[in-house]
Amino acid sequence: MLFFTRWKAAAIVLTALVVCLFALPNFFTEGMAKRWPALAQRHIVLGLDLQGGSHLLLQVDASAVRKERLQSLTDDVLRVLRQVRIPFTGRAIVGNSVQVRITREADIETALSKLRELSTPMSGILGTSGQRTLDVNENGGLITLTPTDAALTERIRQSVDQSIQIIERRINELGTSEPTIQREGIDRILVQLPGVRDPSHVKELIGKTAKLDFRMVDLSMSAEQAEQTRPPADSELLDGENGGKVLIEKRVLVSGGDLVDAQPGFDQRTSEPVVNFRFNSTGARRFAEATQANVGKPFAIVLDNKVISAPVIREPILGGSGQISGRFTVQQANDLAILLRAGALPAPLTIIEERTVGPGLGEDSIKAGMRASYAGAALVIIFMFVTYGLFGLFANIAVIINVAMIFGILSLLSATLTLPGIAGIVLTVGIAVDSNVLIYERIREEVRAGRSAINAIDAGFSRALATILDSNITTFIAAAVLFYIGTGPVRGFAVTLGIGILTSLFTAFTLTRLIVAYWVRLWRPRTVPI
Amino acid sequence: MRLLRIVPDNTRFDFMRFRRISFPVSALLSILAISLYFFHGLNFGIDFVGGTLMEVKTKAGPADLATMRSTLGTLNLGDFHLQEFGAPDDVLIRISEQPGGDEAQQQAVQRVQKALGTDFDYRRVEVVGPSVSTELLAYGTIGLVSAIGAILIYLWFRFEWQFALGAMIANVHDLVLTIGFMSLTGIDFDLTSIAALLTILGYSLNDTVVIYDRIREMLRRYKRMSMPDLLNVSINATLSRSIVTHLTVAISLLALLLFGGQAIHSFTATMIFGVVLVGTYTSVFIASPILIYLGVGTSRMGGAEEHEPEPEPAATAPQRARARR
Numbered sequence: 001m002l003f004f005t006r007w008k009a010a011a012i013v014l015t016a017l018v019v020c021l022f023a024l025p026n027f028f029t030e031g032m033a034k035r036w037p038a039l040a041q042r043h044i045v046l047g048l049d050l051q052g053g054s055h056l057l058l059q060v061d062a063s064a065v066r067k068e069r070l071q072s073l074t075d076d077v078l079r080v081l082r083q084v085r086i087p088f089t090g091r092a093i094v095g096n097s098v099q100v101r102i103t104r105e106a107d108i109e110t111a112l113s114k115l116r117e118l119s120t121p122m123s124g125i126l127g128t129s130g131q132r133t134l135d136v137n138e139n140g141g142l143i144t145l146t147p148t149d150a151a152l153t154e155r156i157r158q159s160v161d162q163s164i165q166i167i168e169r170r171i172n173e174l175g176t177s178e179p180t181i182q183r184e185g186i187d188r189i190l191v192q193l194p195g196v197r198d199p200s201h202v203k204e205l206i207g208k209t210a211k212l213d214f215r216m217v218d219l220s221m222s223a224e225q226a227e228q229t230r231p232p233a234d235s236e237l238l239d240g241e242n243g244g245k246v247l248i249e250k251r252v253l254v255s256g257g258d259l260v261d262a263q264p265g266f267d268q269r270t271s272e273p274v275v276n277f278r279f280n281s282t283g284a285r286r287f288a289e290a291t292q293a294n295v296g297k298p299f300a301i302v303l304d305n306k307v308i309s310a311p312v313i314r315e316p317i318l319g320g321s322g323q324i325s326g327r328f329t330v331q332q333a334n335d336l337a338i339l340l341r342a343g344a345l346p347a348p349l350t351i352i353e354e355r356t357v358g359p360g361l362g363e364d365s366i367k368a369g370m371r372a373s374y375a376g377a378a379l380v381i382i383f384m385f386v387t388y389g390l391f392g393l394f395a396n397i398a399v400i401i402n403v404a405m406i407f408g409i410l411s412l413l414s415a416t417l418t419l420p421g422i423a424g425i426v427l428t429v430g431i432a433v434d435s436n437v438l439i440y441e442r443i444r445e446e447v448r449a450g451r452s453a454i455n456a457i458d459a460g461f462s463r464a465l466a467t468i469l470d471s472n473i474t475t476f477i478a479a480a481v482l483f484y485i486g487t488g489p490v491r492g493f494a495v496t497l498g499i500g501i502l503t504s505l506f507t508a509f510t511l512t513r514l515i516v517a518y519w520v521r522l523w524r525p526r527t528v529p530i
Numbered sequence: 531m532r533l534l535r536i537v538p539d540n541t542r543f544d545f546m547r548f549r550r551i552s553f554p555v556s557a558l559l560s561i562l563a564i565s566l567y568f569f570h571g572l573n574f575g576i577d578f579v580g581g582t583l584m585e586v587k588t589k590a591g592p593a594d595l596a597t598m599r600s601t602l603g604t605l606n607l608g609d610f611h612l613q614e615f616g617a618p619d620d621v622l623i624r625i626s627e628q629p630g631g632d633e634a635q636q637q638a639v640q641r642v643q644k645a646l647g648t649d650f651d652y653r654r655v656e657v658v659g660p661s662v663s664t665e666l667l668a669y670g671t672i673g674l675v676s677a678i679g680a681i682l683i684y685l686w687f688r689f690e691w692q693f694a695l696g697a698m699i700a701n702v703h704d705l706v707l708t709i710g711f712m713s714l715t716g717i718d719f720d721l722t723s724i725a726a727l728l729t730i731l732g733y734s735l736n737d738t739v740v741i742y743d744r745i746r747e748m749l750r751r752y753k754r755m756s757m758p759d760l761l762n763v764s765i766n767a768t769l770s771r772s773i774v775t776h777l778t779v780a781i782s783l784l785a786l787l788l789f790g791g792q793a794i795h796s797f798t799a800t801m802i803f804g805v806v807l808v809g810t811y812t813s814v815f816i817a818s819p820i821l822i823y824l825g826v827g828t829s830r831m832g833g834a835e836e837h838e839p840e841p842e843p844a845a846t847a848p849q850r851a852r853a854r855r
Contacts (some may be wrong), residue, residue: 049793059632059661184667199651203636352632354639354657361585361653361793368791376785380778386534387774420722421795424784427729427801430782431736438740441771448540467743470688471736477680478732482725485673487666490725497729530533 002458002517009518010512016401023407043408047418049489050366052359054199056191057184058206058349060159062152065347066096069147069155073098073134076118077145086111090142097146105141112138115145122150122274157185159346164189169342170205173288189349197302197358209348210339212256216294217310218247233439238300240307241326248300248307253290258283262340267325273333274325277340284320292316301326303336355488369422376426377403380433388440391530394515395436398507402432405503406496415499418492428500431475435508439464444530453528454520461513468508476501536777537770545765546758549819556816560703563710570713575720576656578670580627580663582639585615592618598646605641616792620653632659670724677728678702680694681735689742692824697738700801700817704734708804715799722797730804735781736770737813744768745818749827758829761818772810781807 004012025036025043029155048055057352070093072197077100081088088111090101102111133151137144160183167189180192193202218235223245231237231247240246262277279287290299300310301324308326328336357365380399382393402513406425410417443460476498483494577582595612598621602610609626625642628634635657643652658666678698685694705727712719713762744764752760783806787798821827 057662059762173688184777200640226627245751282684350632351636351657352659353662354636354655356652356655358651360587360651365791365793368793372786372789372791373788376782379781383778383781387536388793389533419791419793420725420797423790423797426782426786427789429780430775430779431733433778434736437774437778441768441774444770445767463747467740471739471741473684474681474735474739475729475732478677478728478735479683481673481680482728485669488724492723493722493725 002454002461002513002520004514004517006218009514012514015271016405016507016511019408019412020401020404021408022411023404026407026411039104042411042414043413044407045416046362046366046420047416047489047492048194048355048362048368049357049419050362050417051194052197052357052362053192053194054196054202054356055354055488056193056203056206056351058189059352059355060156060161060163060187060189061348061350062156062187065154065156065159066147068347069152070096070098073118073145073147077115080114080523081111084110084114086114094144097144099142101142103141108138108141108143112136112143115143118145122154126400131293153186156347160187160189162346163349166343166345167191167206170338171202173338173342174202174205176202179386188352189225192512195359197356199354199356203354204348205338207351208339209304209345210256210342211304212251212259212340213346214254214290215252215300215302216249216290217298217300218249219297221245221247235236238302238307241309246300246307246310248302253299254279254283254286256340256344258286259340262337264337265323265328267323270325271329272325273328274323275328275333275336276323277321279320281320287322288316288318310450364495365419369419373422373426376427380429384436387436389529390519391436391440391443391516391528392508394512394519395433395440397515398436398512399432401511402500402503402507403429406499409499409503410496415495416492417496418489420489421492421496424493424496425500428497428504431472431500432504432507435464435468435472435504436512438468439508439512440530443528447528447530453525456528457516457520461516465509469505470506494501537773541766541769542762543766543769544762546762546819546822548815549822552815552819556703556812559710560706563706563713566710569632572709572713572719573716573720575625575723576627576658576663577720578663578667580635580658580660582623582625582635582642582658583654583656584623584625584639584652585641586621586623586650587653588619588621589649589651591622595621598623601645602642603637605645606818607638607642616795620792627660627663632661635659666721670721673724674705674727674731679733681731685735685739688739689746690826692821692826693742693746696817696820696824697735697742698752699820700738701731701734703816704804704808704812706729707808711803712800717800722794723800726797726800726804727778729801730809733805734809734812735811737775738773738817741765741768741813741818745821757822758819760827761821765814765818772813776806776810787829 006043022042025041031039074091074093077091077098081100086107087103088100089103090099092099102108116136119132119136122131125484127468131148131150135144135146135148137146164181164183168179168181171181171191171193176193177195178191179194182190184190191202191206193199196202218232222231223237223240226232226235226237226247234251235247235249237245238248258279260278260280260283262275265274265276266272267274269381295313295316298310298312301309302308309324311325324336375397381396384394384395384399388395406428409415439460442464443456446456446459446463447453479494479498479501483491483498486494593614593649595614599612602612602623607625608628611624613622614620614638615622623642625638628638630637639655639657643653676700681697708730709729711717712723717723741764744767745761748755748760748764748767752763755763780802783798783802787802790798
């Protein structure tokens, strides 16, 4: 147990040294470390509870995704049946399906086969091979088309991917430092904004779907009439700018998806804040056609199903650019420009979890964590020295290197350090000491049983190490489970605890033994000063 | 130098004698803890029941809780709770989960912020909607149960089944008593509490395993010693280590409790109770005697050993001979 070849000893010291070195980058600022090699630049990331910032968990509204799918399915059914000129009635969305009744029995076969073409096979990437996107059934002339669950899940997944890109664009405009935007699970997005103390602006930007449409105002009846009776089949009532309702045609003339740029600006005549926009060629053409056909009539600019302005078309707009004014403040005009540039979210996002820590609390937490660490470490070091003397000193050296190694590994992994994480490190100091205590108590016992100094030390190490392994593994299992089920700060605790156990196993098995072995070799003691 | 010996060498304390007391006492405490859980309940944090938590600090002077309470009372928020948090100008506001799903929680936050105005610095805002809270609760419970299961399996491999079962009973007992403690003191029960419980489990087992390891060694060495005697010998042999280790862990936790700040206060307090107080007690007074009841070493009659215990290596023989003379 006390015999180390030179190579082994060198390897142990080198490993410990290298791992500790990885902790160094944390003490230098970004600027100073820029010229070092990539590996040396990795450093610990401070959790949001230590550096301050906001953590938002967003969920895609699955029912909205489903509704939109059903809506476009209805449109598809209309298109297909018109193409083959099959008369039908009762085309409607019922529950989770689209239903349509074929009037002539002779047409049922054709209609069924044509509608079946709408269902496409899904690719097999995520275990969906062999599945199709639609279930099409027929019963006595009534054809029901239902999107499969697999298809919906796939659509939600795609929404999340799209949404992540759009959110990234929106948030990047705000200039927050290093935001994290990533998928979590099938239908959730995690947004982390370090340093943001008031996330309300970000929440506003993320909360808006920003679907922009240009449609005609329906002048066939007034909004009040439509409210009292029923709006015509192809129009709907939407909230207007003044709080009242406006009757708008459902047909979309130009959609916001064709926008190529949007910039905040000021109206030349009224000096009001406005948003200047520009279409791509498709959008410009459609816009030109629409304005040419409807000179003198009001057309509505609809944002998220709310009419923000309804100017009258004075002349055809052929250049594909225009202006949106809606009694905006400068901030609102800015925000709208950002939203239009970034694009519309495919489905609304809801914030299901938010944790925001202000920088004040973050700083206090760091200070508290540091104080507790120093106090704990100091007390333990004193205690060990008083109880075990010289060997206590060896244990202390091992523990200090242990903590340095923990920081080194955390840096290497670019792991996140949270306040519970710091608690984990303090706890690890207590646990790491246990390994040494086991060894030393065993040595004491062997001395009492009559062994010589060297044999007692040797026996102490060999007997104790098996126990150390067993006992640490149980705590490690607990840390592993905690890592798996935990989130955020709790996960940080599991990480430092787990890493701490590994490093303390390493130091107990190698470092302490090495130090004691060299001490024995140099001093050749007769008795063990323990 | 004279070293600190907290535990004198060669203690021969008869721990097993107390098993007739310790088992009933533990059973009683466990029943007490369980009934506390069911009748008094745990103070579930927003992680598990949803809701909003805000830590606000007044910009000037101590906080006027009464005024704050009446201001918030007009907002129709349902159940809410204000308390001082660590300092007179620091207030913790807790609002129960609003009906209306995830969006309603956000709206509630906005209303509160508007009502409190600019006199306050928002140190921390945490909002957990219904979707996330049910998940966290499920994960927390599953986590605890699977940790217990995983450790049980591990112990089964390393020791005989009686040891695995004994360790499990002792340590689940630890968890039960700790939960009772949390119920009694009304400490916030949130995700960090689950972290504390898991750590208590892991660490307490750490302790039990050390004793079991020694018991196993003794069982191999002394073939005839009666179980109570053998257990006593084992515990006495590991007593010094146990006390020293528990002291170091207690010191670390004490440092955390005193200096770690209010944010992890409940976490640290739970750990101290579970690891230092309860953990020590169960390792000695429950985990060891339970082996007797589980049938370990039933064939032991007690009495003198047939042959000398494990011969020592030759190198020390002359030393022993010298000492005897």
